Amino acid sequence: MLGRCRRRPGRSWGAGPPKGDGTTGQLLFCLLSSGLVCAAAGRPPRRAEPMLDLEVVPERSLGNEQWEFTLGMPLAQAVTILQKHCRIIKNVQVLYSEQSPLSHDLILNLTQDGIKLLFDAFNQRLKVIEVYDLTKVKLKYCGVHFNSQAIAPTIEQIDQSFGATHPGVYNSAEQLFHLNFRGLSFSFQLDSWTEAPKYEPNFAHGLASLQIPHGATVKRMYIYSGNSLQDTKAPVMPLTCFLGNVYAESIDVRDGTGPSGLRLRLLAAGCGPGLLADAKMRVFARSVYLGDSFQDVLSMLGSPHKVFYKSEDKMKIHSPSPHKQVPSKCNDYFFNYFTLGVDILFDANTHKVKKFVLHTNYPGHYNFNIYHRCEFKIPIAIKKDGQTETCTTYSKWDNIQELLGHPVEKPVVLHRSSSPNNTNPFGSTFCFGLQRMIFEVMQNNHIASVTLYGPPRPGAHLKTAELP
Numbered sequence: 001m002l003g004r005c006r007r008r009p010g011r012s013w014g015a016g017p018p019k020g021d022g023t024t025g026q027l028l029f030c031l032l033s034s035g036l037v038c039a040a041a042g043r044p045p046r047r048a049e050p051m052l053d054l055e056v057v058p059e060r061s062l063g064n065e066q067w068e069f070t071l072g073m074p075l076a077q078a079v080t081i082l083q084k085h086c087r088i089i090k091n092v093q094v095l096y097s098e099q100s101p102l103s104h105d106l107i108l109n110l111t112q113d114g115i116k117l118l119f120d121a122f123n124q125r126l127k128v129i130e131v132y133d134l135t136k137v138k139l140k141y142c143g144v145h146f147n148s149q150a151i152a153p154t155i156e157q158i159d160q161s162f163g164a165t166h167p168g169v170y171n172s173a174e175q176l177f178h179l180n181f182r183g184l185s186f187s188f189q190l191d192s193w194t195e196a197p198k199y200e201p202n203f204a205h206g207l208a209s210l211q212i213p214h215g216a217t218v219k220r221m222y223i224y225s226g227n228s229l230q231d232t233k234a235p236v237m238p239l240t241c242f243l244g245n246v247y248a249e250s251i252d253v254r255d256g257t258g259p260s261g262l263r264l265r266l267l268a269a270g271c272g273p274g275l276l277a278d279a280k281m282r283v284f285a286r287s288v289y290l291g292d293s294f295q296d297v298l299s300m301l302g303s304p305h306k307v308f309y310k311s312e313d314k315m316k317i318h319s320p321s322p323h324k325q326v327p328s329k330c331n332d333y334f335f336n337y338f339t340l341g342v343d344i345l346f347d348a349n350t351h352k353v354k355k356f357v358l359h360t361n362y363p364g365h366y367n368f369n370i371y372h373r374c375e376f377k378i379p380i381a382i383k384k385d386g387q388t389e390t391c392t393t394y395s396k397w398d399n400i401q402e403l404l405g406h407p408v409e410k411p412v413v414l415h416r417s418s419s420p421n422n423t424n425p426f427g428s429t430f431c432f433g434l435q436r437m438i439f440e441v442m443q444n445n446h447i448a449s450v451t452l453y454g455p456p457r458p459g460a461h462l463k464t465a466e467l468p
């Protein structure tokens with residue numbers, strides 16, 4: 001079954017303004033259904049650019065002097081690299097499962113360069129770097145090429161470059177030999193090898209008899225963390241990826257009667273005394289509450305990445321004299337903390353926290369890749385006797401409803417679009433109000449965002465003004 005293919009509308013992260021044919025450097029969004037993939041991406045390659053020439057660092061990275069894809073790197077940073085170099089790295093596909101986004105890795109397919117970047121579906125950090133077409137890219141190790149137009153990546157070449165000389169493992173189902181180093185594997189194809197391999201699967205233990213045949217060439221290369229490609233996990237974020245930002249490892253919603261604040265476990269790259277070489281990860285906790293002043297928030301979390309003034313307050317349209325409002329003076333404003341996955345809304349008059357918005361960064365949502373995924377835990381009261389269940393970033397809304405044991409008020413449909421003309425190809429989401437929170441739910445039942453707000457005003461219902 002082939003998935004559908006979608007093109008992102010002209011928004012900020014669609015790899016910059018269209019150039020020339022209007023497609024240069026665009027990211028194509030494709031859906032990965034049951035492991036199969038959209039085939040409708042883009043146009044025939046018309047590249048005149050030289051091939052990428054990249055250095056392989058086992059267990060770590062693939063890159064050149066200007067940029068580097070590093071294991072453990074957050075998705076957004078890899079996308080930033082692709083956007084910045086969109087004249088050179090073209091026709092990148094984003095592949096994910098629309099129905100069950102947690103069941104497959106999220107993939108960036110650099111179709112013209114034969115490279116795939118596989119991101120863990122949960123933590124959205126880079127897990128495996130795969131080169132699946134070695135004819136599209138030049139590769140070197142310790143500054144010396146082992147794959148280019150002039151140098152075929154044969155087993156002899158790999159031996160010479162990596163000092164292999166250890167046997168491979170033959171997989172008869174794939175008809176590939178695998179040669180494994182720590183954090184680096186090569187798969188060899190036997191296309192130039194006429195005789196079908198006679199090795200039985202149980203020979204896999206008699207490694208000595210599995211010398212990779214002369215002339216076999218590398219079909220695929222993998223860079224990953226640890227000893228085994230099958231069992232590898234995305235490593236923690238490398239210090240080089242912090243770039244001065246603070247990330248949240250987890251966020252607990254503090255519960256009084258209804259949510260009252262956030263307790264954040266934060267990560268930063270701290271420097272030891274003096275040398276950058278002493279840099280290490282710092283972990284620390286901070287709390288912010290509804291009703292805190294913006295000075296409180298600044299001192300707890302530091303400066304936001306952006307301050308965003310609510311320009312169109314949707315409720316204003318219904319107020320008696322909307323034109324009399326002076327927007328610059330009485331607009332509420334958000335602090336956007338993109339690397340925390342959190343927005344904080346302040347009241348225009350009191351400058352106190354009115355709302356928190358937590359973002360889950362699921363692919364297929366309108367805001368995908370704007371925020372780092374917020375790993376939250378929210379206690380939800382499920383019984384009158386005060387029993388609670390925990391809702392997390394990975395909870396599905398139908399399960400929450402089941403736990404509650406009663407249907408939640410009818411949802412408000414939210415259809416985002418960046419301009420009146422623009423249809424949002426990601427579809428509508430549904431906003432459910434529950435215990436002073438608004439859960440924005442995607443069509444696949446995953447939670448896109450949670451908005452926490454203060455004690456309800458008398459007689460208040462879920463209003464459009466509360467929507468994320």
Ligand SMILES: *[C@@H]1O[C@H](CO)[C@@H](O)[C@H](O)[C@H]1NC(C)=O
Nearest residue numbers: 037038095107109110111112
């Ligand atoms: C990546 O792109 C290549 C080239 O278009 C294609 O052959 C391959 O199937 C794609 N891989 C995935 C996982 O979609």
Ligand SMILES: *[C@@H]1O[C@H](CO)[C@@H](O)[C@H](O)[C@H]1NC(C)=O
Nearest residue numbers: 010417418419420421422423
């Ligand atoms: C809407 O589309 C019309 C016609 O294509 C165009 O002239 C107009 O500028 C568009 N408006 C916006 C807000 O994009």
